[in-house]
Amino acid sequence: MTGEHLPLEGIRIIDFTWVIAGPLTTRVFANLGADVIKIESRTRVDGIRYSLHSADRSSPNGGPLFNDCNPGKRSVAINLNRPEGVEIAKRLIAVSDIVVDNFSGSRMTRWGLGYEQLARTIPSLIMLSMPMMGSTGPFRDYRGNGNHVAALVGMNMSMGFEPRPPMGSDVAYPDFVNPYHASFALLVALHHRARTGEGQFIDLAQYESTAAVSGYAIPDYSVNGTDSSHNGNLDYDMFPHDVYECLPDDDGTRRWVAIAVRDDADWRALCRVLQQPEWALSEDFRSARNRRSHAEEIERQMRGWASQYDAHAAAQVLQGVGVPAGAAQDVRDLVDRDAHWSERQLDVISTKHGPMFCQAELIKFADLRIPSRPAPDLGEHTHSVLHDLLDLDPAEIERLEAAGVLE
């Protein structure tokens, strides 16, 4: 749509982050029109660049996972271990609004790129760091990735089935929470800057940011002494609430449908589907508490029912009578069977490395179309950014390249 302005156009971010959580922080900004410039280096390449390669596995470019995490960003290659490299980074920061990094400890400060150092000359600068432990405290230099953070906040000990080991999830789940706390904090800081002209430093500890989504677990422990436990798919208030095994796929993969009975109205609807009309009328089954005391009987009935159906068909039947239900989908379901989701979210973009699929920006503005764009090759925009933003002429850029500053 010509002439249409994306919401965050005009904002520029210098992005030192890598792997997943950092790039997902700036992904929203890039999708919504900000100029996100990744500072990368051939001397320490983001491992995600090599992930899921369908083509050339030794190339840092063309990886679909990297593409999904870094759509529409620009990439400038700078060797920050060279003083001239740090100078270039500083000059880029001087013409930008936001700096983001996810290094641990004082790496940025040692490069001369710490907040205190930068804010002296750029008081309106907004900077966010997102190490595991935060920037202060006795263990601030401790490190880990998303799965470590999940273990630290109690997630592993609060999920799963007894007596299995507390493995947690195969998803590095904190990496999908922390970027959104980070983006939110950055946007709050931008609003404060719009009101006052002031920038600020945002110290985000991934440990704390993830503990912040533990719901009422912390209050519950403090007043009731209730500690973490492995409760499978059960719920405090709802019963029945679980997954029930359905017919397997043609290739033998086991399938389940998730069902959650919120209240007695859902229960009565479920009873009609199960063909148990007496249950719907009986006082014995009114309220989740009463139903729990008949758990074995109810579960047996539900397992019997679900086992006759394809998981999607089972969900369809229950949704048809207003009962929350859904197949436990995998990526094949999402792509091939879930027309609702793929219509909203599955984009294909043609890149110079071939077509790639990605998830669209899920924040949908009614009056905007947000295109999905390719991720940059490593250092793809070094020349254009240094020329356009810093007025460096081609000879100067060549000299820097020859001196190993831009790699």
Next chain:
Amino acid sequence: MALDDLLVVDLTNELGVYATKMLGDMGAVVVRVEPLDGDPMRRRGPFLGGVAGPNRSLPFLHFNTNKLSLALDLHDPTARPVLNRLLGKADLVVDCFSPAEAAALGLDSESINALNDDVIHVSITGFGQKGLHGNWVATDLIGQAMGGLLVLSGFPDDSPVQLPWFQAYHLASLHGAVGAMAAVVRRDISGSGSDIDISMQDAVAMATLQTANENQWILQRVRPLRLGTGSPARVFDVDGRQSSDRRVVWPCADGWVGFGVRPIDLDDLSAWLDQLNAEAGTPTNLVELLKGADEKHLSPHINSCFSKQSAQHLYHTGQARGLLCVPVNKTSDLFNDAQLKARQFLQELPHAETGLTVTYPGAPYQLSRTPWRLRSQAPDIGEHTLQILTERVGLSSDEAKGLITRGVIRDGKTEGHR
């Protein structure tokens, strides 16, 4: 505070209540509109002391910190003029109405925009405002299931298992809050309002991006499911190896530690195990024995060493060597954590009714100039009705009191705490 210039009308349920908490905790004036007999969430346990009560629901207390309460019946036509005036003054309106519910209530986007042309309207629902499943009903478990997250947790020989603490709701709210603030910044720049549609299923599917990326199925015909390794590590393999033996959780003397072995760690790891084994009186020389060994051969040595060590000792000695080791904590462990204590992450507030000290999770982020703050406990039913109607909506005291007398609205403050 950073957002104290923003008036938010909060019409959310479980899917969006964390989004409005995020706004309120950074200073926005968040008015939660609840029925005269109280938000249904007040009836959800667990309860403080195991005793039910409208101000004793721990979910309600946690998710509604720093918010105000206006008690008004959305379905009562005589209450609508009041609500409409409030909507007209709002900077943001956040709700969780399905397309059918919104239409029935006259609170769809068009109606809200008619009342307030630069309002920021955020809708957070199970499947979004558009599409085949727009009127499907979803709880958190359904969101985790339909978004592809459920099948990625647990062991391959078990059923899939949910993440704890309502992560589908949290993800929906997180994206809703980011959308809300992006719209605020957009309005700061261009003056225009926004209409935003968030689907919980979309938010959940985003979290599967690394472990089960859509390109794996479309381009590689691979359908990742749970391996029970506790890690997405298999997708990092440059050499294409399925690293299902790359475990992340190991038993130790008093519990478990999270510890991932990376190829670059092998020498440090051997030295560390030797140090620990020497301390335990069972010395080894793994630095020599394991020179050039494959990661696969490490498990028995790790298990044997860890079985004699506490989680805390492994944590600190491992981290001292740059190894990625953490304790697998329970919630109670967070209360004894020196790092969280130093940063004052846990925040206490006395419970108004009982005087008991309730500990809440604190700031997810520390902003140097406009910090997160826990200012007030979740409100009583209608605690701020009179204040909001007179100070924000512009009714006179008599007009407001007339509405109270006729039962159109409820003022909790004059009723007092139970």
